[in-house]
Amino acid sequence: KAGVTQTPRYLIKTRGQQVTLSCSPISGHRSVSWYQQTPGQGLQFLFEYFSETQRNKGNFPGRFSGRQFSNSRSEMNVSTLELGDSALYLCASSLACWGCNEKLFFGSGTQLSVL
């Protein structure tokens, strides 16, 4: 079974640009969540999608948005990039069903550098 796949692996952008990151969950997993990891702030929850609906959202500005498609694949978009958006962006998937194993499975992440 393929794991969680994130593309691209690395990305370099300049301030003011926008970026879209992609995440393909493990087959059968319906929940996809996104996290930002920086040396200073650690791992912070961005949002979670379940059955194409945003179920939870962290404390990030509206420049950060996402969506989930009918095949559970998810995209995350950051508009008007700032230097502080440089981070490793991780996505995770889980079964998210009653009584299921709730373990999260993470992708390798997208390393975003904003110049």
Next chain:
Amino acid sequence: KQEVTQIPAALSVPEGENLVLNCSFTDSAIYNLQWFRQDPGKGLTSLLLIQSSQREQTSGRLNASLDKSSGRSTLYIAASQPGDSATYLCAVKAAGNKLTFGGGTRVLVKP
């Protein structure tokens, strides 16, 4: 607001020694707690998940305990090996299905 703390931030031990990693959280109303391992520049690998109704979970050389009332979890790694060198993070899941991570403990096992 849930806060998760991991102390120490870094740990260095000789090969063969047992590792003890600590995680504390401020709000005991949790659904579960997970321990993860992260290698440099990589994603996280789930090691153990403890449901709020459980006291411990074991997998091979790994054992994790949970004391909800005191807001603590401990991850024990027996007979450490150089391959255990990584950053270990704990995360608690609470109301709203949100996961809150600790800052992690960076472990170095010296041969």
